Amino acid sequence: MTSHGIRDRVAIIGMGCTRFGELWDRGTADMLVEAANGSARSAGVALDDIDAFWLGTMDSGYSGLTLSTAIKVHGKPVTRVENMCATGSEALRAAVYAVASGAIDMAMAVGVEKLKDSGYSGLVRIDPPDDGTATETTAPAAFSYLAPAYQAAYGLDDETMRQALTHIAVKNHANGARNERAQFRKPVTADAVNSSPLVAGPLGILDCSGVADGAAAAIVVRAEDAYRYTDRPMFVKALSVVAGDGQAMLDDDASYASIPEAAQSAANAYREAGITDPRHEISLAEVHDCFTPTELVLMEDLGFSSRGKGYQDVLDGVFDAEGQLPVNVDGGLKSFGHPIGATGLRMAFECWLQFRGEAGERQLPDPEIGLTHNLGGRPGRCVSFVGIFGKSPSAAQ
């Protein structure tokens, strides 16, 4: 019994994305309406043409049923999915599976979160709430573990480690400054990052992503139908989700210098997409840079850098907008903030724009393959999503 996979069998024909930020004058429904209608407009369809909807949201209080009310669709299946900070990617995965199954012809995935006025605590709760082990940790604290672990694993001195983290922050904010949908559009200097007030461990405030409101949406159909709607569909080459149960951190060689779930989800996705050399085959990657050390560690877990070499590649500019493999060319979580249900779809949206040549001053020269990586939970016990998207169907499969 072998998985058929979904490589090149489903395509995205329309996407929409709101500006992310402190949207005090907009409710959850307003953002859903903008993202949903934006995706429909870009696909040249009406919301009524869509056969089923998946809503990704964690904390908004919206359910499948309330989405139907917000965007005024009647008599369609509307379902909510949630997987912590990977929720937006899960909405897309649900829509893709439904279309690939043949049960649904055209599906929408839409993700939303309104965090700025919701009392969002930033606490990460990853344990079953009733088994006696539940703990709460702030997100900066949970992810700060990565930095000293990485530094120790590869014998980096403090200054080199700081330079690598700072390079990531400077790069992502420089990218976000060129994106009209980003929350933070001001470039930051290395000096500003190096001297930003400490939040947790070695992480300063400029090592952290922000808290934001936002929504994004995608419309998917079977690949063979895609060119009826657009001459530039985006093909789904692979989707992989891997959840850990925390046991991995009990291994003798466990270390916070790696996020094993990310490595495994990437390996799964590369196998499905037929990618053997991610560093050279992937044109752009949108990764979960909730904190600068997360992006650093991910460069190795996603196979972009050899183990222990990620910091050097970062410092060499490999992942800069003009580098060999641009990472977070849209600005990433660092510039956008992280409205939980929307983030995974926002990542796919940058691939969409880049493949269509609609990325404005961020436009990369002829990108062919994009990767999105979205993480929920925290290092040590997390869920990792990797999606691979292509401008064209593979020549041979």
Add this chain to the structure above:
Amino acid sequence: MTSHGIRDRVAIIGMGCTRFGELWDRGTADMLVEAANGSARSAGVALDDIDAFWLGTMDSGYSGLTLSTAIKVHGKPVTRVENMCATGSEALRAAVYAVASGAIDMAMAVGVEKLKDSGYSGLVRIDPPDDGTATETTAPAAFSYLAPAYQAAYGLDDETMRQALTHIAVKNHANGARNERAQFRKPVTADAVNSSPLVAGPLGILDCSGVADGAAAAIVVRAEDAYRYTDRPMFVKALSVVAGDGQAMLDDDASYASIPEAAQSAANAYREAGITDPRHEISLAEVHDCFTPTELVLMEDLGFSSRGKGYQDVLDGVFDAEGQLPVNVDGGLKSFGHPIGATGLRMAFECWLQFRGEAGERQLPDPEIGLTHNLGGRPGRCVSFVGIFGKSPSAAQ
């Protein structure tokens, strides 16, 4: 562009279900472990053999990631779905689509809720929380509207209406008395129902289902693989979800004598399954009897009775365990209570037992087709799920 549907393409090869009730000595994780392992045992597989998991839960605080911890599966996709009181059915739908898509070979759907000590309020919140229209209503109040509307629509006198509702309560509790997994196992008399203290409108306490803890699980594979695991798989013939946006109640002829979303989801499912005469083709139906008038109205919305004739069919015993079309032969929500994420899967579990000849003293003679109907929200704005399951693949498609 036409939907291929999933008729007979996916099969359930194992199911598990806990006892439902006031399980003060069991946590959410305990129930998940029992249901998940029960389904794996009945399929003759290990949890590690399963490629992906979908968790249905509304209020437990569990996410996909925490399910992986509870049942100790590492490195697999584990995702939460939610659609109010139809959440359990949505977990099954997600697993079925994933398998039908070819992306996943073997998937588990597991649903759970622990309501008895969670402070569950019984309030039904169906409106977007931030658009200024949000209301809260108790579930008994929201569903009580059905009774006077039905009575008025068809000119029934108070006594006839009461007899019909009472018949449903007496029937379902008589059925539940024969089910070792039910919360309430005591038959009730018509007198007891007729004189039970009023809760909302004409509904007495014995017109209402209870609040319970429970969990249930199913394992699905592609139909062609099913007989490798069991000689008695259960085939998925149709799944339909329909969400309303509340606009239907603004129509001139709108009435609480019907739940339009239920009628539409049933029509969709019958079309997919090739059923033209539900009353005669369906062997058993598990319907969402959260309150007695819900079951009454559903007999018409699901096409088991003509409009305005449901009450007479109820009184004639058509839906009794020994009737033409047994409804809630396992005892229904009335006997089980309604642990939200588990209920939809509990309904499918009765079809599973009945098809396999494992329903003990409730066993029906050679059932071939089972229907499950699961409702979220409230009359006027709800989400309705209809699933159709078969003992055998259809002879011709």
